[in-house]
Amino acid sequence: MLLDPRTLRQAAPAATAHRDGGRELPVEPQARGTIPPDPVGPDSLVGIPRVQTNPSRWNGASWDAFVSDLARAGVDVREEKGTRAAFVTDAGGLAFGMPHGVVTARSAEQVAAVLSAAQARRVPVTTRGGGLTTEGESVAFGGLQLDMTGMSRMVWVDREKMLARVQGGMFWHDMAEVLRRQGLDYISAPLNFTSSVGGTLAVGGIDVNACRHGCSADQCVAMEVVTPTGQIVECSEDRNPELFERVLLGYGQFGVVTEATMRVRPYTPCRMHYLFYDDLRTAMEDLIVVVRSDATDYSGILTMKDRANNLLFAFDSEEREKDFFANVRPKLRGLTEMQFAVRAAGFYALRPWRIEEALWLYRRKKLLLPEFERPEHLRDGKMFDRTVVFSRAVWRHWGNRTMVIPDLATSEEKFIEAILRGNRVMRKYFAHYTLYCVAIRLSGNRPRYEMSCIPPDARDWAYGCEFEPMFEPGEYSRDHLQSFKNAIYDVGVEMRTSYYRFGGSMKGYIRRVFGDAVVDRQLEFKRQADPAMILNPDVVF
Amino acid sequence: MLQPLLLKSPLSSRPGFETCNGCDVCALACPVWQQTRDIRLTPKGRAKALQGGAKAEDLVESVSACVMCGSCEPACPENIDTVGMTLRLRAELAATGKSPVAAMARDLAEPPPLPEKRSFVHMKTVLLAEEKLLADIPTLSSVILRLGGPAHVVVAEDSGRDIAFALEAGLPVPPERLARFLDGLRGALRVVTSDGFLHRFLRAWLPGLPVRSIGAAVLHLSEIRRALRPTDLYVVESRAYHADFARLVPLYDALRHETGCSINLDLQRFALPTAAPSLPARHNAGPVRVHEQIRWILEGRRVKRVVVESLEDGEAFRRDRGLAVVHVAAVGV
Ligand SMILES: Cc1cc2nc3c(=O)[nH]c(=O)nc-3n(C[C@H](O)[C@H](O)[C@H](O)COP(=O)(O)OP(=O)(O)OC[C@H]3O[C@@H](n4cnc5c(N)ncnc54)[C@H](O)[C@@H]3O)c2cc1C
Ligand code: SF4
Ligand code: SF4
Numbered sequence: 001m002l003l004d005p006r007t008l009r010q011a012a013p014a015a016t017a018h019r020d021g022g023r024e025l026p027v028e029p030q031a032r033g034t035i036p037p038d039p040v041g042p043d044s045l046v047g048i049p050r051v052q053t054n055p056s057r058w059n060g061a062s063w064d065a066f067v068s069d070l071a072r073a074g075v076d077v078r079e080e081k082g083t084r085a086a087f088v089t090d091a092g093g094l095a096f097g098m099p100h101g102v103v104t105a106r107s108a109e110q111v112a113a114v115l116s117a118a119q120a121r122r123v124p125v126t127t128r129g130g131g132l133t134t135e136g137e138s139v140a141f142g143g144l145q146l147d148m149t150g151m152s153r154m155v156w157v158d159r160e161k162m163l164a165r166v167q168g169g170m171f172w173h174d175m176a177e178v179l180r181r182q183g184l185d186y187i188s189a190p191l192n193f194t195s196s197v198g199g200t201l202a203v204g205g206i207d208v209n210a211c212r213h214g215c216s217a218d219q220c221v222a223m224e225v226v227t228p229t230g231q232i233v234e235c236s237e238d239r240n241p242e243l244f245e246r247v248l249l250g251y252g253q254f255g256v257v258t259e260a261t262m263r264v265r266p267y268t269p270c271r272m273h274y275l276f277y278d279d280l281r282t283a284m285e286d287l288i289v290v291v292r293s294d295a296t297d298y299s300g301i302l303t304m305k306d307r308a309n310n311l312l313f314a315f316d317s318e319e320r321e322k323d324f325f326a327n328v329r330p331k332l333r334g335l336t337e338m339q340f341a342v343r344a345a346g347f348y349a350l351r352p353w354r355i356e357e358a359l360w361l362y363r364r365k366k367l368l369l370p371e372f373e374r375p376e377h378l379r380d381g382k383m384f385d386r387t388v389v390f391s392r393a394v395w396r397h398w399g400n401r402t403m404v405i406p407d408l409a410t411s412e413e414k415f416i417e418a419i420l421r422g423n424r425v426m427r428k429y430f431a432h433y434t435l436y437c438v439a440i441r442l443s444g445n446r447p448r449y450e451m452s453c454i455p456p457d458a459r460d461w462a463y464g465c466e467f468e469p470m471f472e473p474g475e476y477s478r479d480h481l482q483s484f485k486n487a488i489y490d491v492g493v494e495m496r497t498s499y500y501r502f503g504g505s506m507k508g509y510i511r512r513v514f515g516d517a518v519v520d521r522q523l524e525f526k527r528q529a530d531p532a533m534i535l536n537p538d539v540v541f
Numbered sequence: 542m543l544q545p546l547l548l549k550s551p552l553s554s555r556p557g558f559e560t561c562n563g564c565d566v567c568a569l570a571c572p573v574w575q576q577t578r579d580i581r582l583t584p585k586g587r588a589k590a591l592q593g594g595a596k597a598e599d600l601v602e603s604v605s606a607c608v609m610c611g612s613c614e615p616a617c618p619e620n621i622d623t624v625g626m627t628l629r630l631r632a633e634l635a636a637t638g639k640s641p642v643a644a645m646a647r648d649l650a651e652p653p654p655l656p657e658k659r660s661f662v663h664m665k666t667v668l669l670a671e672e673k674l675l676a677d678i679p680t681l682s683s684v685i686l687r688l689g690g691p692a693h694v695v696v697a698e699d700s701g702r703d704i705a706f707a708l709e710a711g712l713p714v715p716p717e718r719l720a721r722f723l724d725g726l727r728g729a730l731r732v733v734t735s736d737g738f739l740h741r742f743l744r745a746w747l748p749g750l751p752v753r754s755i756g757a758a759v760l761h762l763s764e765i766r767r768a769l770r771p772t773d774l775y776v777v778e779s780r781a782y783h784a785d786f787a788r789l790v791p792l793y794d795a796l797r798h799e800t801g802c803s804i805n806l807d808l809q810r811f812a813l814p815t816a817a818p819s820l821p822a823r824h825n826a827g828p829v830r831v832h833e834q835i836r837w838i839l840e841g842r843r844v845k846r847v848v849v850e851s852l853e854d855g856e857a858f859r860r861d862r863g864l865a866v867v868h869v870a871a872v873g874v
């Protein structure tokens with residue numbers, strides 16, 4: 001049952017406790033805006049209390065005064081149950097919060113009014129675009145939910161400069177619909193239709209062409225940002241560059257993106273190719289060869305468990321395709337679909353006790369293949385609207401009310417070991433799963449990469465991998481899912497990688513992953529920018 | 542009380558609002574989202590509000606905004622009966638007497654008088670034509686001709702329009718009225734409709750009887766396909782198309798590649814509706830403006846002629862842009 005926010009004004013919960021080897025260990029309540037020493041004992045990675053998915057709910061002090069301030073500023077705060085209920089969780093479906101109220105942003109001025117009132121009244125504000133986080137980062141645990149989807153229009157398109165100015169809440173797919181009428185396309189974006197431009201710039205944005213173009217945040221040339229204290233500031237590499245670098249990949253900590261100028265490109269359909277591997281390590285080694293060659297426009301690995309590993313690559317032009325087949329393909333050890341099928345049949349014929357796995361692989365292939373070969377999106381060997389094909393498949397065949405997709409982002413050197421360790425975790429926790437790996441080209445050594453999805457030791461390219469369980473044949477408990485996520489994140493902690501969408505793991509791990517010096521510097525920036533620490537609390541700080 | 546007709550529909554056996562994962566994909570092709578950028582007014586907004594315990598009365602604005610184009614339904618990855626969900630909410634609202642859409646439909650939902658004699662429909666194509674088509678004799682004649690000629694086509698005297706309006710508005714339809722309408726269709730070879738709203742219901746009520754839109758029924762004719770040009774904009778009637786999406790996508794895709802014409806489809810291949818046939822648009826109410834839909838459909842396209850499956854869509858283009866409009870059945874005549 002949902003409660004009225006006015007009945008929820010009790011104080012923040014008292015200190016909780018967690019168990020370690022039968023001993024009750026007290027956990028101190030945290031003051032907002034502080035980062036405690038890591039709760040991760042160096043000798044124990046099991047049973048770490050995670051902060052993000054279960055933060056305490058804000059107690060509602062000063063809410064009424066805040067709402068009155070906003071009413072005077074002409075900003076409508078919606079407090080009715082039906083509206084607030086749309087924001088109880090994110091795509092992850094594991095972290096549940098409830099905002100006291102929702103503002104659907106319509107202008108930068110309105111966002112500025114919200115943030116300056118929130119700063120004065122110390123009301124937490126959680127920004128949300130598509131809400132496709134999976135660790136509760138876009139969920140408001142009390143306070144105000146700032147719904148950016150109301151700012152969702154194309155502002156202008158400049159064909160000569162190949163730039164488009166969009167509002168921060170615009171879904172990438174809506175952007176593509178407008179651009180395609182002009183024969184243009186965005187460069188790279190998450191393959192899921194409904195992540196927003198602002199939410200993606202805050203996090204990263206990985207597409208199968210990130211190997212060539214980098215993450216979506218690196219396609220941004222300028223932004224209008226509302227700072228946590230309510231100033232509307234235009235920033236770019238030349239204007240207010242510090243703010244620009246902090247907001248990009250900044251997890252929404254340093255401002256709300258209300259507009260962004262993004263690079264665009266002429267639209268081209270692409271030619272897709274697939275190679276198949278029964279060995280995950282070989283597939284990853286070949287991905288590295290493909291990425292280093294810089295000969296493809298798209299590349300990635302998509303697996304069915306670790307038995308059918310698909311290296312996909314694609315080209316925007318026939319010349320590049322020809323070059324690749326002449327120079328790079330001979331170095332790769334992948335099989336054609338037919339060769340793979342024959343080899344797999346032999347493998348399972350000798351191992352009849354693994355028949356269930358073979359049948360699952362077969363069923364999954366039968367289900368997925370038509371999705372990638374829908375005739376209305378394929379013609380003369382070219383894939384039209386690859387983002388539609390991939391995003392549709394993602395929601396239909398990987399989507400769920402609970403989406404558990406922990407990930408790791410590593411340097412090239414650590415890529416194979418980290419993913420093989422992650423794969424062992426997957427095998428332990430789930431009967432069926434998918435891994436999705438891509439490379440992310442770095443554009444130099446940017447300040448924005450500090451304490452972000454780009455691991456500190458990555459050079460030229462970082463590599464990301466999503467670990468996505470399939471929930472058939474059964475349901476898994478929330479505890480099982482959380483333990484699994486922790487186990488994947490623990491691989492990252494131990495190997496000092498990063499996480500390309502790390503969210504909930506962040507606050508609990510941040511000091512061990514990045515070290516005290518970096519964390520303290522970023523925390524100081526945050527305190528200066530957001531004195532009351534009200535913007536997107538508990539995600540990072 | 543729920544509409545018994547809605548409960549009878551097989552749509553009700555599909556997942557409901559409880560299954561919504563909040564992905565927002567239903568919004569992408571929704572004209573209400575396109576025009577308002579207000580997620581509360583989309584199927585996701587309604588489903589999530591219902592999950593949170595909201596009642597139909599809390600959702601009046603959202604429930605009334607929908608123009609029933611149907612694109613949210615094939616879009617939904619959870620296969621949720623999004624249209625059925627909205628119709629049920631409209632029925633609940635109508636029962637409270639507080640539904641703006643129900644008020645719009647009261648006159649239109651009057652049943653027609655009993656026909657003097659029953660038409661003989663056995664093994665014939667029955668055409669359910671809306672008022673505009675019935676009044677446009679040259680176009681009606683072309684439709685009949687393209688469907689096989691007068692010997693094979695019966696224009697139903699009872700087109701079920703009142704039932705369609707009642708269902709769209711959430712008003713109850715007396716069982717005897719429905720029985721009379723369906724009796725007039727039994728034994729037919731197929732039913733062809735000029736407005737697709739009833740498709741989903743007809744398929745449920747008369748399983749096995751093929752139900753087609755005029756476009757889907759005539760586009761196999763080579764004389765029509767030959768007469769379509771790259772400068773044409775072909776406007777698919779969205780309600781019929783989305784109610785039979787998986788079957789129809791290849792048909793229109795082939796049409797586009799064969800003729801080079803542009804079609805009012807978006808990147809996901811959903812049809813952008815003019816919204817003109819909807820109850821809110823007829824009353825110039827709700828957030829979806831026909832003018833804005835037409836602007837968006839035409840953006841970036843160079844169009845000399847608009848080819849329509851629905852005369853209501855055609856009239857909207859003519860009125861708004863003064864474009865040359867021709868009905869698909871009259872193309873190449
Ligand atoms: C099914 C599925 C598939 C996915 N596939 C991919 C993929 O292919 N590649 C990939 O990179 N990611 C992928 N993701 C992750 C997701 O797309 C990214 O996290 C994306 O960046 C989220 O965008 P959003 O608009 O949903 O942001 P939200 O989830 O709403 O927010 C993300 C963070 O940014 C903040 N924020 C939101 N809007 C703004 C703004 N305007 N200004 C400042 N801060 C803001 C939020 O507070 C939050 O901390 C996937 C997720 C799902 C559920
Ligand atoms: S039927 Fe059309 S207008 Fe109604 S909610 Fe679905 S997509 Fe939107
Ligand atoms: S597409 Fe379906 S699951 Fe997704 S938000 Fe809409 S109704 Fe919910």
